[in-house]
Amino acid sequence: MGTKFKGSKKEIQALDSFIKLKRATESLSSRVTSEFSKLNISESQFGVLESLYHLGPLCQKSLGDKILKSTGNITLVIDNLEKRELVERVRDNEDRRFITIYLTDGGKKLIESIFPDHVKRITNEFSVLTSDEQEVLGKICKKLGKREEKA
Template identity: 35%
Template sequence: MHENLSLKMFVILMKASKSVTEYVKKDISRYDMKTNDFAILEALYHKGELTVKQISEAVLINAGSMTYVIDKLETKGLLKRQPCKDDRRSIYIHITDKGKQLMDDIFPKHKEAIEALFQGLSIDEKKMVIDILKRVGQP
């Protein structure tokens, strides 16, 4: 019986994850942006200057895709690369004024969309889900 509950929980978690992912993709597409573009800009917007490795770890995008997305965002003038003075192998990425203005406009709307997604849950339920998912996510 225990194993059946674990399997059922897994299936429901995967379906919920897919549903949330699709919802977020749809929301972000309203801004003519892809999920990876938004994720990188959002990380820089909230955390400030980061290395490519730090961004990759923060937004869970594989390193192979990072260069392409960063190139695209840099071409649009939304972020900029800056060599690290202490380590020539490292490159810092920072959001430009244009990127910050874009996120100043987009992020509050995105936050509202996320709030709407979870509006059916109470504060206590949200805290419980956070706690459970943190425990599930620990190796």
């Protein structure tokens, strides 16, 4: 179902495309992350664990930027992971404001156990697209994501 907005052809096309993109993203995300609730982790918590696993220790701000979370939100996500002993905060000795987040052994064990199935779910979801279609989709998403605001 597209927009019911009565505007110009350009506006209707843009709104219809946005609605389709948004619905596809929400639907896909729901299917891919459905297993997280069984593990009692949120999508944001998974993002932190996955980032630390693949990139190594990160400062809290960089981690928030990486998973697209605000300073306040990333603090809460890390608090909850720290309570479960999946990550650990380490303050810099020189600048106590600088906090680096590390994956604990328990966090590493958890992400190593769940990441392969996560990759399988994503691969399965994208199997409806050809390799070329996935390539085009990637380019379109990158173009939309990096679009500069016009003055």
